[in-house]
Amino acid sequence: MSRKNISIKEIAKLSGVSVATVSRVINNNGRFSEDTRQKVLNIIEETAYETNNVAKSLRMNKSNAIGILIPDISNSFFASVVQKLESYLFIEGYSTIICNTARSKEKELAYLKTLESRMIDGLFVVSGVEEFENENLINRIPVVCIDRKPKDNQTTVLIQSDNYTGGFIATERLIQRGCKNIALLTHRESISSFKNRRKGFSDALEKHGFDFNAKNFIEINTANYNSSTEATKDTLLEMFKNNLTYDGIFALNDKLAVGAIEAISELGLKIPKDVKVIGFDNDPISKYCYPKLTTIKQDTSELARQSCIALLNLINKNHSIIEKHQLVPVELIVRETT
Amino acid sequence: MSRKNISIKEIAKLSGVSVATVSRVINNNGRFSEDTRQKVLNIIEETAYETNNVAKSLRMNKSNAIGILIPDISNSFFASVVQKLESYLFIEGYSTIICNTARSKEKELAYLKTLESRMIDGLFVVSGVEEFENENLINRIPVVCIDRKPKDNQTTVLIQSDNYTGGFIATERLIQRGCKNIALLTHRESISSFKNRRKGFSDALEKHGFDFNAKNFIEINTANYNSSTEATKDTLLEMFKNNLTYDGIFALNDKLAVGAIEAISELGLKIPKDVKVIGFDNDPISKYCYPKLTTIKQDTSELARQSCIALLNLINKNHSIIEKHQLVPVELIVRETT
């Protein structure tokens, strides 16, 4: 396990030129004769030389690497976004450093530090603990927030789904299918994307003349669970031991929705006859649970695409082109639960 | 966006000592008086100095970063392994660079190069294209393969589930439930983990006096699909338009199994009455599909834990402690499909 890599210096010696010339040939900048170009390239070929990117980063003060801060890589929505970001970045020649913050403020901070110390050229914050806030960092490194609103939303670029409209059409779907008593299933945490979905929910109810109050909101506490689906199932089962008073449920994401489906079925009720359910995300689970879940699809490809464009523009200082706030359309996927 | 970070040199100047002393204080090695320690630490505090890890890596010829090569981060089994690896590595003070190879040989090679050029201290190859093979690399960097056998399996460390036993007990479960005509649903690719599951299948059949031949193997071609579940569903629907000749199906993973469930239901058959199905992985989907899928659970936590231990031992050259080949036990999860 000897890791002594050959350096530009040895290439220089072997090809009988200076390191400067070798560097010029490698990066194809500056001037050199076709002759020396061939000479150098041959040696590089022979020796299987690879440039040392650490040294290069130090010298250039940039790393060709981009960081991604993500709360939970095993969540399918996040995984999908990450996978697509990575694929775009690869094409652009960037390496991707993915950091799983596990929704911990300390981990987030620790990663921020090491990422910066590794001279990353840019950063995606796909989400974070409560509201992402790190102005001093943002002033030093190009940052694009995805899915969640940063605290300082004046200056930071934010790409997210049109959560408001998603919440609105989800609720309208329930209303159109005849639901009279609709509940919103929600997490305790108040992420900006969830807030917008909730606003869409309220506005849709209002528009259709429903009067609503706290009774329309069911908050799921996932604290003692490692699956929000199970948390939802248990909570609902406990709450509605005797009778379920709702005929329509809009869950803020598909995991919650599946928990609701499980609980409702266990209660002996029929979906969609007795109760209709709609979710959010178009998680793979929504397609194969029973009954198959109607949901609002987030376009992860488009989310990733726009985020990359924005970050690259930030990095290349094309400030004029950058939209501070992009809304990616969502889509209603009708399946069996409505 | 000015990214001029303060360096050790300025700390030295501000605290009236030399860079050498500052370095000593920071790393708490060598000797210095308590007095200067305080002086230096104060300045560091005031200036919010952070060490430049790129320079440090160059100097030390190590980066405190570890790479992970993974075929598809949006696959829940892989995502789970990665998430747990990352969490262990974080505790050990390592950064994690995750590379999604998308099962492309070129991408894998490209990543290998940049990872090495970034001076990673170690590498996990959670899987790869066909058989991972890169002897020259392995001779330079500590590598641990997970889930899939490397070509050169004499020298490389491999941690994987006990796929053989998993395949065996899955098949026995079907036999015990009375299945007489069992099919194995498999991918085209011949990954080592799949091979072992297949071997378990064959041996179980043989042990129980079944005679079997090519008819017992159904190969799913996922080429024109972006979901192996859909590929399976369509394939089976096409194959068994008129009648399904099997009463038991063992799918090499849960995605295939769910496709089988879908097809069987569409054919008007009942699970588990007419046909019994068993999968592999304990994918989240297996818990919420309909009927709920009996499956073989892979212990991703243990897989990750053992892999980390092995890699750290490799890095620290504790060669005596290292097992070349670890088998992590699997577990039968009985649900509704058997």
Place this chain on the structure above:
DNA sequence: TTGTATGCGTTATCAT
């Protein structure tokens, strides 16, 4: 067209 020399921020060796 090419070479020499300097510096990026660290750590480590060798003095003092």
Place this chain on the structure above:
DNA sequence: ATGATAACGCATACAA
């Protein structure tokens, strides 16, 4: 106990 300095591998300003 502390300081001066070399070296890690590279890119570039300046000379030639």
